[in-house]
Amino acid sequence: MEGRTDPRLLKEAFDTFWRTSLQLQRYYRTLEARVKELTEELERSRRQREEMALLLEGVMESLTAGVVVVEGGKVVSLNGSAEEIIGLERGEVLGRDFSAVLPREWLDAEEAVRDFRAKRIRVISSPLRGRDGQVVVLEDVTELEKWRRQAMRVEGLSAMGEVAAQ
Known part of the structure; x- marks a missing residue:
């Protein structure tokens, strides 16, 4: 039976591939969510810095x-x-x-x-x-x-x- 692959081994390989693929998709979605969260946090921080810079400039110019x-x-x-x-x-x-x-x-x-x-x-x-x-x-x-x-x-x-x- 050379050249033929045991169907159980093939099914096991596909199952392992499928589980790994699903796990990678979950990791990717988690990573995407974290990147989005950090990007939003960075944007909030940038806006706060800009607002503080404008406030400081306003204070300086008011003196x-x-x-x-x-x-x-x-x-x-x-x-x-x-x-x-x-x-x-x-x-x-x-x-x-x-x-x-x-x-x-x-x-x-x-x-x-x-x-x-x-x-x-x-x-x-x-x-x-x-x-x-x-x-x-x-x-x-x-x-x-x-x-x-x-x-x-x-x-x-x-x-x-x-x-x-x-």
């Missing part, structure tokens, strides 16, 4: 203080208030060395008031947490200092008036 973010010595971000205070637009600043845009010592100023382009600027610099960088906060205090000087002058004149009245 009246200027904020300049520096990484590796280069300006990587700044808000509209910083543009106004330093008199330069983002395109002129982003990617450039901080020291080419603003005085280098401002990176080391924990808090100081400096003269800059006919303005008095309060500078506060802090390390950027978890990164190699700095956050430099700028506030134009020119008007505030002018009002303080005027208030001191009025106070002095008032005191002199009181002395003269006595």
